[in-house]
Amino acid sequence: MLDDLESIKLLIDEDLSPIVARYLCENFYIDAVAARDRNLLGASDYQILKCAFDENRILVTANVADFEKFARSYEVHAGIIFICDGDLLRNEQIDIVTQAVTAINEELKAGFNMVNRVFYIAQDGTKRFENLSSNLPKEEKI
Numbered sequence: 001m002l003d004d005l006e007s008i009k010l011l012i013d014e015d016l017s018p019i020v021a022r023y024l025c026e027n028f029y030i031d032a033v034a035a036r037d038r039n040l041l042g043a044s045d046y047q048i049l050k051c052a053f054d055e056n057r058i059l060v061t062a063n064v065a066d067f068e069k070f071a072r073s074y075e076v077h078a079g080i081i082f083i084c085d086g087d088l089l090r091n092e093q094i095d096i097v098t099q100a101v102t103a104i105n106e107e108l109k110a111g112f113n114m115v116n117r118v119f120y121i122a123q124d125g126t127k128r129f130e131n132l133s134s135n136l137p138k139e140e141k142i
Helices: 018-028 045-054 064-073 090-109
Strands: 009-012 031-034 058-061 080-083 117-121 127-131 139-141
Touching: 009 018, 009 045, 018 031, 018 090, 045 058, 045 064, 058 064, 058 090, 064 080, 064 117, 080 090, 090 117, 090 127
Parallel strands: 009 031, 009 058, 058 080, 080 117
Antiparallel strands: 117 127, 127 139
């Protein structure tokens, strides 16, 4: 189910545990780094999104409201995973991010990428991709 994961690169925002990045690296060999590991603790949302773009990483964050605004105004970004539940325990964060990675892996295998796309995922199982380009459909529920 999870193959070719080395093509997925993630930046885990500071609102999630850096343990999530370590878990993904150690268990799935995903190139995942925490904001802390890039000296981004306390950095502005703009700086975090820019770092993700510069390193071609999908940003993983629970800060939906702020990053949604940035994603809609950014000309190009490498993709964002929005964790819609902000108060998850560490093991719940790992589980939900693993589910998100699984969904993105399926998209990659189907020939889609995450450029200018966001993926919303909630603990209740709700998941959807959204395109940010004006000439594409906005939502794709899965």
